[in-house]
Amino acid sequence: MRTVRRALGPILRWESMLVVLLALICIVFNQRDASQQAAGLSRRDVFNFASIIRGLRPYMLYSFMTLGMMLILAMGEIDISTGASAALSLATLGVVYQGLTNAGMPNVPALILGLACCLLSGGICGALNGWLVTRFKELYSMIITLAMQLFFRGIAYLLLGGGTLTFRNDPVFDSLKKLYNTVAIGSVNVPVMLFWFAAPALVFTVWIHGTVSGRRIFALGTNRACAYFSGVRTDSIQFWMFALCGLMSAVTAIFFTGATSSSIRADAMGGYELYAIAAAVLGGFSTSGGKGSVPGVVLSLVIFGVMKIGLGTLYGFADSMVNLSVGVILIANTLLLGVGRFFPTGWGQGARRLRIKRGAALHPQGE
Amino acid sequence: MKKLLSLLLAVLMLAGLTAVAEAPAGEGLLIGVVYKQSGNPYFQASVTGFQKAADELGFTFLHDGPDDGSSDGQIRIIENYISQGVDAIAVSANDPEALVSVLQEAKAAGIKVVSWDAAVVAAGRDLDVQPASAKSIGLTQLESIAQSIGYEGQLAIVSATATAPNQNLWISFIEEALNSDPAYANIEYVGTVYGDDEYTKSYDETLGLINLYPDLKGIITPTTAGAPAVAKCVLDEGKSIKVTGLTLASDMAEYIKAGVCDATFLWNPIELGYAASYAAVALVNGDITGAEGETYEVPKLGALTIETSTAVNEAGELVPTDGTISYLNKLNAFTVDTVDEWVNIL
Structure with missing residues (x-):
């Protein structure tokens, strides 16, 4: 059994399971699409490569937040305030831009300053979370960020006064909608967001899997005390990861403005933190920390997108039913990761070490 | 010769048949209906109106609303409708502005957009259908x-x-x-x-x-x-x-x-959905373009006139906008005498 497992080791990764899951979903949906068309129930081929790539667009909105969230999960913490800090960053963008243009500043620098303030405000929200989490260690990050969620959302309502700020008729501000455009590559309309997402995804992959500072995040999540006594500055890492997560929420807010025709509301992006957590967890980041990989997260974002497109267009599931089925996948996935403990979910060094550790536990004398 | 004659007769008969059984105006059309939130009885009632019109006009329709009543939820639904290639979208918007970009993409793809119940701003629609001014x-x-x-x-x-x-x-x-x-x-x-x-x-x-x-x-x-x-x-x-x-x-x-x-x-949300369907079908068939002064016929409601829509400006005055609207102009009163007959409908 052990030899079998060792031989299959590189294949039995969580990411491979995700690829299989994605392939299965695609096969089932494709069958459904073909049979729908054959029966004359649908008027066009709604499930093909081009339509999936194009259709992923609205589900990419929370992909940036997911990248931030996975860092928090890797440390064994959680941040449920990201949706609210994104809303607060969005409100900051709107209020700063409006204030500056009303004060007579030209639109372009006002927009640049507004975007900077938006990112800054997201970073500050995250840093505030990080400070509270490291300062009050007896409190769970769940509780702290729950409180901060209400706090941030409240400030956003205060800033906007419950109304909608709209800049759709402002050509400079409305150029943000280009972030949500698609570009035609061959016959495929590719969302621009895909390229914007590729950059941080690549950077994060190299950073958290390939550098010492990145792997310390996982070390912290695997065993905080052990990491601390090995010389890892746990508090400092935790603080900066929360700040970075807040920053990624602000990035989400900027793309959200592009999607919603430059209209800014305080109730925007409600529940996005749950989508982000769901995508990160399906990607292999367990809430107990210490494992997960960026490629897994990218795969899980695609799986969620494909699931929602397929269930909506092929099966006529209502929006609420789609969420239900995503919940079912998530539970199934958690059970697989939790009960099975079979698939290494790390990447690079971390994964190898994980396998060695498990081997050592099975055979106390060593292999 | 006999063969030719019978063939000619058969062709004539076939032509006669198609002339008699004229296809309903909405035959083969697909309409995507978006409402504010799923589970709201008001929108369940309006779906009945779309169904009634679908039975009469022969179109099929899809309907959905986000479970959290959010604009980005509506954007997701509209994007799905676009990829399914609907002929028209009938939307009750959670935010008048937020859907404009995605609806403009829909219009660019040749889809007619009718807003009903809660309007989208003029740039995002062809026509707005409202119950009463x-x-x-x-x-x-x-x-x-x-x-x-x-x-x-x-x-x-x-x-x-x-x-x-x-x-x-x-x-x-x-x-x-x-x-x-x-x-x-x-x-x-x-x-x-x-x-x-x-x-x-x-x-x-x-x-x-x-x-x-x-x-x-x-x-x-x-x-x-x-x-x-x-x-x-x-x-x-x-x-x-x-x-x-x-x-x-x-x-x-x-x-x-x-x-x-x-x-x-x-107003009667059933009639609102019903009228929105007729407006959508008329737009798709090119009977109307959504311009001021045009009329379209809705059974039992008569000819509805399209007029310039109005909005409140910052000074609190009602000013014309660049969009168009048509009113059903019907409001029902529920009193102690009449409420019972409406209980099962609304």
């Missing part, structure tokens, strides 16, 4: 509550969300009439609170009003979701406050019979 909706409620309280005493409004465009427009007309119409000179308007269309919040806000203004005489609640909570609160507190508003009959029958409400109002 904002002025008549606002003033009908005001006149009703004024009669109930004998044209004097304190009056408050419990609205939906602070950003809800419909409610804000109606309230602006109510406020204008209260300020200018001498008939309402003895009514003291104490202000508007927002229940966010949530039962608990609407109840709490009403309780707050009752405690703050012990002499309150009347409440207008122009939202179907908030009205039952407002009436329940008044009934629970045992006050002699009269309530009117836009409500579903089934939600309010209890309070109308208990005397809390003398009359409440609503």
Whole structure:
């Protein structure tokens, strides 16, 4: 059994399971699409490569937040305030831009300053979370960020006064909608967001899997005390990861403005933190920390997108039913990761070490 | 020769058949309906109207609304409709602005866009279909509550969300009439609170009003979701406050019979969905383009005229916009005598 497992080791990764899951979903949906068309129930081929790539667009909105969230999960913490800090960053963008243009500043620098303030405000929200989490260690990050969620959302309502700020008729501000455009590559309309997402995804992959500072995040999540006594500055890492997560929420807010025709509301992006957590967890980041990989997260974002497109267009599931089925996948996935403990979910060094550790536990004398 | 003749006859007969059984105007069309939120009985009723029109016109339709009532949820649904290649989209928008980009993409793909119930701004639609002009909706409620309280005493409004465009427009007309119409000179308007269309919040806000203004005489609640909570609160507190508003009959029958409400109002959401369907089909077939002055025929409602829509500017005046609209101009009153016949419909 052990030899079998060792031989299959590189294949039995969580990411491979995700690829299989994605392939299965695609096969089932494709069958459904073909049979729908054959029966004359649908008027066009709604499930093909081009339509999936194009259709992923609205589900990419929370992909940036997911990248931030996975860092928090890797440390064994959680941040449920990201949706609210994104809303607060969005409100900051709107209020700063409006204030500056009303004060007579030209639109372009006002927009640049507004975007900077938006990112800054997201970073500050995250840093505030990080400070509270490291300062009050007896409190769970769940509780702290729950409180901060209400706090941030409240400030956003205060800033906007419950109304909608709209800049759709402002050509400079409305150029943000280009972030949500698609570009035609061959016959495929590719969302621009895909390229914007590729950059941080690549950077994060190299950073958290390939550098010492990145792997310390996982070390912290695997065993905080052990990491601390090995010389890892746990508090400092935790603080900066929360700040970075807040920053990624602000990035989400900027793309959200592009999607919603430059209209800014305080109730925007409600529940996005749950989508982000769901995508990160399906990607292999367990809430107990210490494992997960960026490629897994990218795969899980695609799986969620494909699931929602397929269930909506092929099966006529209502929006609420789609969420239900995503919940079912998530539970199934958690059970697989939790009960099975079979698939290494790390990447690079971390994964190898994980396998060695498990081997050592099975055979106390060593292999 | 015989063969040729029989063939000719057969062709003639076939031609005759198709001429007799003329296809309904909407045959083969696919319409995507988007509403504000799934699970709201008001939108379930309007879907019945779309169904009725679909039976008559022969089109098929898809319908969905986000479960959280958000704009980005509606964007997701619209994007799915675009990829399914619908001919028309009929949308009740959660935010008048947020859907513009995605609806413009839909229009660029040749899809006709009708907004109904809650409008999208002109740039995102071909035509807006509304039950009655904002002025008549606002003033009908005001006149009703004024009669109930004998044209004097304190009056408050419990609205939906602070950003809800419909409610804000109606309230602006109510406020204008209260300020200018001498008939309402003895009514003291104490202000508007927002229940966010949530039962608990609407109840709490009403309780707050009752405690703050012990002499309150009347409440207008122009939202179907908030009205039952407002009436329940008044009934629970045992006050002699009269309530009117836009409500579903089934939600309010209890309070109308208990005397809390003398009359409440609503257009018929079934007819609204029904008319929106006819508008969408007429747009797709090119019978109308959505320009001012055109008319389209809706069975039982007659010919509906398309006019320039209006909006409130910053000075609080009603100004024309660059979009067009058509009104059904029908409002139903639910009173103690009529509410029972509506309970099973609305």
